[in-house]
Amino acid sequence: MAATKNHDYHLVDPDPWPIxxxxxxxxxxxxxxxxxxxxxxxVPVMVLGFAGVIIxxxxxxKNTIHEAHTGYHTPVVQLHLRYGMILFIASxxxxxxxxxxxFFDSSLFPSAVEAVGGHWPPKGIxxxxxxxxxxxxxxxxxxxxxxxxxxxxxxxxxxxxGLKLGLWMTILLGLLFTNIQAWExxxxxxxxxGNIYGATFFMATGFHGFHVIVGTIFxxxxxxxxxxxxxxxxxxxxxxxxxxxxxxxxxxxxFLFTSIYVWGGWGAPxxx
Numbered sequence: 001m002a003a004t005k006n007h008d009y010h011l012v013d014p015d016p017w018p019i020x021x022x023x024x025x026x027x028x029x030x031x032x033x034x035x036x037x038x039x040x041x042x043v044p045v046m047v048l049g050f051a052g053v054i055i056x057x058x059x060x061x062k063n064t065i066h067e068a069h070t071g072y073h074t075p076v077v078q079l080h081l082r083y084g085m086i087l088f089i090a091s092x093x094x095x096x097x098x099x100x101x102x103f104f105d106s107s108l109f110p111s112a113v114e115a116v117g118g119h120w121p122p123k124g125i126x127x128x129x130x131x132x133x134x135x136x137x138x139x140x141x142x143x144x145x146x147x148x149x150x151x152x153x154x155x156x157x158x159x160x161x162g163l164k165l166g167l168w169m170t171i172l173l174g175l176l177f178t179n180i181q182a183w184e185x186x187x188x189x190x191x192x193x194g195n196i197y198g199a200t201f202f203m204a205t206g207f208h209g210f211h212v213i214v215g216t217i218f219x220x221x222x223x224x225x226x227x228x229x230x231x232x233x234x235x236x237x238x239x240x241x242x243x244x245x246x247x248x249x250x251x252x253x254x255f256l257f258t259s260i261y262v263w264g265g266w267g268a269p270x271x272x
Contacts (some may be wrong), residue, residue, distance in 0.1 A: 002026065008074040008075070008076040008077065009074075009076060009077065010067065010072045010073065010074070010077045011065075015060075015063065016058075017056050017059055017060040017063070020052065020056050021052075021053065021056035021057075021060065023052070023177070024048075024049050024050075024052025024053045025049065025052075025053055026053075026054055027045055027046075027049030027052065028046055028047055028049030028050050028053055029049070030045060030046075030049070030081035031044070031046025031047070031048070031049050031050075032046050032091065033042070034046070040174070050124070050253050058150075065225075065230065065238070068184065068235065068237075068238075069230075073235065078235070078237050081237050081241075082237070082240075083243075085241045085244060085245075089244060089245065089248050092248065094249075095207075096207070096208070098253055099200065099203050099204040099207065100204065100259070101201070102199075102200050102204075103200040103201075103204060103259070103260060103264065104259075106120065106196050106197075106200060107120045107121075107264055110122075110127070120197075120264075121168060121197045121264070121265060121268040122195055122196065122197055125189075125190055125195065125197050125198075125268055126189040126190065126268065126269045126271040127189075127190075127197075127264075127265030127268045127269070127270060127271065128184065128189070128261065128265070128270070128271055129270045129271065130257065130261035130262045130265065133181075133183075133184050134257055134261045135246070135257075136180065137177050137180050137181060137253070137257075138253065138254070138257050139252050140173050140177045141173070141177060141178055141179070141212075141249070141250045142168075142250065143173055144170045144173035144174060144177070144246065144250070145246065145247055145250045147166045147169040147170045147173065148166060148167070148170040148219070148242075148243050148246050148247070148267055149166075149243070150165075150166040150167070150169075151163050151164075151166025151167050151170065151239075151243075152166075152234075152239070152240070152243050154166055155226075155231055155233060155236055155239065156233050157233070158233055160226065163226050163231070164223065164226055164227070165228060166218055167222060167223040168221070168223065170219055170246065171216055171219050171223065173221055174212055174213075174215060174219070174246075175216060177212055178209060178213060178216070181205070181209050181212075185202075185206075188271075189271040191196075200260075201260060201264075204256060204260060205256055205260065208249070208252055208256055211249050211252070212249055213244070214245075215245050215246045215249050218241075218242040218245055218246075219237075219242050219246065221242075222238060222239045224243050225238065225239075226239075228243030
């Protein structure tokens with residue numbers, strides 16, 4: 001126990017959630033594969049696995065919060081949690097690198113890819129105007145990075161009202177971004193399938209949109225915890241991790257906006 005140990009490390013007690021999470025993750029993946037192959041058991045298995053993953057996440061993180069309040073998260077443990085979050089974000093960077101690689105492989109060498117047709121964007125493609133909604137979404141995410149930083153500084157200085165206000169503003173800006181991108185997708189002049197431009201565009205921007213949704217949920221949980229009084233100026237790693245994740249989402253969007261929306265559509269006819 002924490003009261004009897006002679007070191008700063010946290011040796012966790014036996015917990016069933018890792019094995020439960022692994023089983024549920026396997027069910028979720030297996031159900032998705034069955035669903036892709038039109039198997040009638042695919043959807044029920046996938047829903048069961050998804051529900052199990054959600055329950056595991058809530059229960060496991062609830063235990064982690066309890067451990068933090070109990071005193072297990074010493075400065076050494078908090079440092080290692082930060083290392084873990086840094087490595088997680090680094091893995092996400094490599095994830096997006098794959099989509100950027102696919103985009104630049106086709107756009108920089110269009111003559112080397114038969115499906116491109118020697119011209120980028122491929123002939124017949126109308127692109128979205130980058131100075132319309134994409135620019136607006138860029139401003140929204142930049143503002144949200146400012147508001148989450150405001151919330152962080154408010155927490156550090158003991159201003160809980162500023163913390164809540166900053167989180168509310170960031171969450172609302174994240175929801176606004178998601179709704180604008182959904183409208184943009186619904187009115188896009190090109191489809192996901194049938195051309196390399198649409199495939200790379202929707203994969204890169206779509207997965208970024210998914211990360212915005214995850215980040216919004218992350219910050220919403222932090223907002224709920226802030227109303228419960230969980231965070232203190234000295235111990236608030238949960239919020240710090242959410243802020244890091246949100247800044248990562250902001251930076252990825254800047255690369256997406258400049259490379260895919262602006263440079264990637266240069267010279268092509270603009271929709272609308």
